[in-house]
Amino acid sequence: MEGHTTDSGKRTGGPAWFAELKGFMNGRFSLEEDKAPRDEVYAAIEKGVVFRGVNLWVLIFATMIASLGLNVNSAAVIIGAMLISPIMGVGFSLGINDFDLLKKSLRNLTLMFIVAIVTSTVYFFISPLGDARSELLARTVPTTYDVLIALFGGLAGIVAQSRRDRTSTVIPGVAIATALIPPLCTAGYGLATGQLRFFAGAFYLFFINSVFIALATFLMVRFLKYEKKVFIDKVRERNVRRTMLAITLVTFIPSVFIGLRMVRVSVFEAVADKYVAQVFAFQNTRVIECAKFYGAGRKPSRIELLLVGETLTEDVIGNAEAQLERFGLKNTELVVRQASGTDRLDLSTLQKNYVELLGEKNRRIAELQSQIERYRVVDAGxxxxxxxxxxxxxxxxxxxxxxxxxxxxxxxxxxxxxxxxxxxxxxxxxxxxxxxxxxxxxxxxxxxxxxxxxxxxxxxx
Structure with missing residues (x-):
């Protein structure tokens, strides 16, 4: 049977099983079943964007928890920092054309930024642990994974907020907190230690994550087809629409270019790692350092390698350069640095020093064992x-x-x-x-x- 007839007498195309599968999938993935009314979601989000009382203290405590996690290099503590973010209010207000909610969200977003920065700066200023650990360094350079966390965190957050039962907001809160609070704490670390590059990199990551959380909220609100706000004054409505359109374009258009660039960087680094692993797999030569630089504009990308062991000839290096195009690295420069004879002598000396140090340790251990035997009570036998x-x-x-x-x-x-x-x-x-x-x-x-x-x-x- 290639089709079936509806109650109105019209025949639908396609096999019957396809219609049944479509109905089954719509029933499983539909968001309409327990969707809360727009006014109810609006009230919940409007309440959440305001930082006063409990929300403000939760923000301060979450910032302290995340700062502690970054300071002791503990990812588990960082993820434990919870946050109710006004950024979802920005996306929701853009989705329903509510200019008043947008202004309130932006004001509280600014307050959130200032409070988190001040709290983390004060903490890192008085903290005795001043070294930049790996968790801190990871928040200074945005990656595709950070954007994806922010995007899917925003989607999960607005889906949870749009339900009648909002008891399942913990996981979206953790995802959003992971995307927002640690970068702000890292920015505070940069201010407290006078390292502006940390502040700039962390603020850039915070901005990107904020944009993608708002973008995810905006798209989901439009997908759920919530009713847009209607103005009685048509002139005011036209001005508000233009203003919100300008804010939307200024906020979201850069995110497209940022996202595309991050994807290109991630793809380039993955392909470069594969290229190095396959082309420079020599028995007596090892790659001890590999630096990858993605080119911007007309500037070519670059792969810099540091090798130790048997020196590679110019022909071998030339053959490796010829294989760049085969791996899709057409506009990429290859820079190979090899250890000279002096370097090998230093490595040999270093190895000799390690052997001498190990011998001294073994001698000391034997001496201590002898002293233990000398003073030990006679018990064996x-x-x-x-x-x-x-x-x-x-x-x-x-x-x-x-x-x-x-x-x-x-x-x-x-x-x-x-x-x-x-x-x-x-x-x-x-x-x-x-x-x-x-x-x-x-x-x-x-x-x-x-x-x-x-x-x-x-x-x-």
Missing amino acids: VDGISQELGVMMPSVGSIALTKGVRFDCEGAPCDTLLLGLVTPRTPGARIDTETLKEWLRLRTKIRDIRLFIEEPSADEN
């Missing part, structure tokens, strides 16, 4: 000594042995001696101490032995 002594000298009831060190009056160690406390089996029993000393010398390999005889107490009898 004491059970055997006591059992053998019980057979050889039945008159001995018990014996206690310990190793000691004799020191002179100046505190210098002179010799090792063995101290023994012998208890007869019965009171008055005779013990041949000289024979016992000779036997202990043979048994313990210690020449200086001191024995003390202790009469058994009445309790032992």
